[in-house]
Amino acid sequence: xxxxxxxxxxxxxxxxxxxxxxxxxxxxxxxxxxxxxxxxxxxxxxxxxxxxxxxxxxxxxxxxxxxxxxxxxxxxxxxxxxxxxxxxxxxxxxxxxxxxxxxxxxxxxxxxxxxxxxxxx
Numbered sequence: 352x353x354x355x356x357x358x359x360x361x362x363x364x365x366x367x368x369x370x371x372x373x374x375x376x377x378x379x380x381x382x383x384x385x386x387x388x389x390x391x392x393x394x395x396x397x398x399x400x401x402x403x404x405x406x407x408x409x410x411x412x413x414x415x416x417x418x419x420x421x422x423x424x425x426x427x428x429x430x431x432x433x434x435x436x437x438x439x440x441x442x443x444x445x446x447x448x449x450x451x452x453x454x455x456x457x458x459x460x461x462x463x464x465x466x467x468x469x470x471x472x
Contacts, residue, residue, distance in 0.1 A: 422443055
């Protein structure tokens with residue numbers, strides 16, 4: 352997987368190092384429909400934001416912990432004109448996985464952090 356060395360935060364005024372990543376394409380078909388839908392899912396491992404620098408890397412009360420960020424966006428296959436992936440131009444979701452939450456059950460759960468748009472590098 353090809354990725355940028357840093358994630359841009361706060362519209363480019365801050366950055367966070369990307370350590371590694373991977374992706375998969377999930378395709379689902381319905382037994383009563385001919386069409387199928389696909390989702391491009393990818394994960395990147397990040398260094399997180401430093402919250403010990405007088406809050407300069409914080410955005411309001413939000414910080415990003417060191418670990419994995421999970422992304423999902425609709426996928427439309429490979430474009431015939433240039434051989435590149437065709438993905439949605441609309442926003443996709445960014446999530447983290449954490450153990451438990453105030454539900455009383457100890458299990459891994461996903462939390463939506465926000466939205467993203469794909470940009471060509």
